[in-house]
Amino acid sequence: xxICIYGVSGVHPGKHNVKDxxxxxxxxxxxxxxxxxxxxxVVGPEDSLTADVIVTSADSRLELVLQDLEFVETRLARNPxxxxxxxxxxxxxxLEADHFLTDAGLTAAEWQATEAHAFLTAxxxxxxxxxxxxxxxxxxxxxxxxxxxxCFLTVxxxxxxxxxxxxxxxxxEAAATIxxxxxxxFIRAEVIGWDDFITAGGEKEAKHAGKLRLEQRAYVIQDYxxxxxxxxx
Numbered sequence: 429x430x431i432c433i434y435g436v437s438g439v440h441p442g443k444h445n446v447k448d449x450x451x452x453x454x455x456x457x458x459x460x461x462x463x464x465x466x467x468x469x470v471v472g473p474e475d476s477l478t479a480d481v482i483v484t485s486a487d488s489r490l491e492l493v494l495q496d497l498e499f500v501e502t503r504l505a506r507n508p509x510x511x512x513x514x515x516x517x518x519x520x521x522x523l524e525a526d527h528f529l530t531d532a533g534l535t536a537a538e539w540q541a542t543e544a545h546a547f548l549t550a551x552x553x554x555x556x557x558x559x560x561x562x563x564x565x566x567x568x569x570x571x572x573x574x575x576x577x578x579c580f581l582t583v584x585x586x587x588x589x590x591x592x593x594x595x596x597x598x599x600x601e602a603a604a605t606i607x608x609x610x611x612x613x614f615i616r617a618e619v620i621g622w623d624d625f626i627t628a629g630g631e632k633e634a635k636h637a638g639k640l641r642l643e644q645r646a647y648v649i650q651d652y653x654x655x656x657x658x659x660x661x
Contacts, residue, residue, distance in 0.1 A: 429469065429575075430468070430469045430479045431470050431479060431480065431482075431483055431568075432479035432482045433471070433473075433483050434484040434491075434492060435485050436483060436485055436488070436556070436561060438561060438562075441470050441472050443467050443468075443469060443470075444468055444469075444470050444565055445466070445467055446468060446565065446590070446592070447566045447569070448465065448579065449566075450590075450652055451588065453626065454588050454625070457625075457626075457629060458630055460585060460588040461586050461587060462586070463587065463588050463589075465590055466572070466579050466592040468592070477546045477548070481552040481553070481571060482548060482551060482552070483553075483554050484556070485555065485556060485561070489553070489555050492548045492549050492553060493527075493528065493549060496519070496529060496550075497523040500519050500520050500523065504520070511541050512542060514541075515534065515538045515541045515542050518532060530550060530551070530553070552574055554570065554571050554575070576595045576596075577593065578592070578594075578595050578649070578652070579593070579651065580593065580602055580654075580655050581622075581652060581655065582606075582654075582655060582656065583654055584631060591605055591606065597648070598648055598649070599617040599619075599647045599648075599657070600614040600645050602617075603657045613659040614645065614659055615660060616642050616657075617643045617644075617657055617658070618657075619642075620639055620641070621650065621654075625639075625654045
């Protein structure tokens with residue numbers, strides 16, 4: 429996942445750990461050789477158009493809106509096709525009202541009419557407080573949540589690890605984020621929900637309490653599910 433920092437100082441580009449306290453909890457309950465947080469790539473404004481999400485400050489959010497508004501007005505001045513022009517007018521109204529394009533209420537068909545253009549606020553934008561930026565790696569938990577990302581856990585043995593995925597992925601698709609071969613060889617997922625894991629006091633305890641579920645290919649992974657994938661070898 430690529431996160432653009434826009435109008436933000438004191439945060440260095442590069443790899444950052446998503447310091448979710450839930451992984452810290454899991455690490456206390458299940459013994460493993462190491463703890464591995466989910467990681468994201470943090471980039472500067474020059475990569476804003478290719479980023480998955482933008483993080484900005486309250487002082488800089490208006491700059492994002494104005495950049496998109498300038499592009500929309502320039503495009504309208506070139507007399508685009510009627511279908512595109514109608515969508516651009518709707519975008520213009522939203523931006524002039526100081527809304528991001530994600531809040532413009534566009535339909536899938538309307539987005540398609542302008543898919544050739546890259547808008548900054550058409551992707552998730554998270555506005556951070558000064559306190560959140562001072563604790564950036566902890567703040568990344570909110571960034572993931574607001575950009576449609578979740579994590580699942582694998583625990584025990586070599587590592588207790590959080591794996592970031594897009595919300596809505598099925599168990600085989602999530603397994604493929606560990607290794608692509610797991611998609612084809614997937615048999616089932618052994619799943620313990622996060623609340624059950626914590627309430628029971630760990631993986632073994634949750635199993636003894638009957639909280640482990642056997643899920644098939646259609647199962648959609650939930651945030652912080654504790655998962656063990658069974659595959660053909």
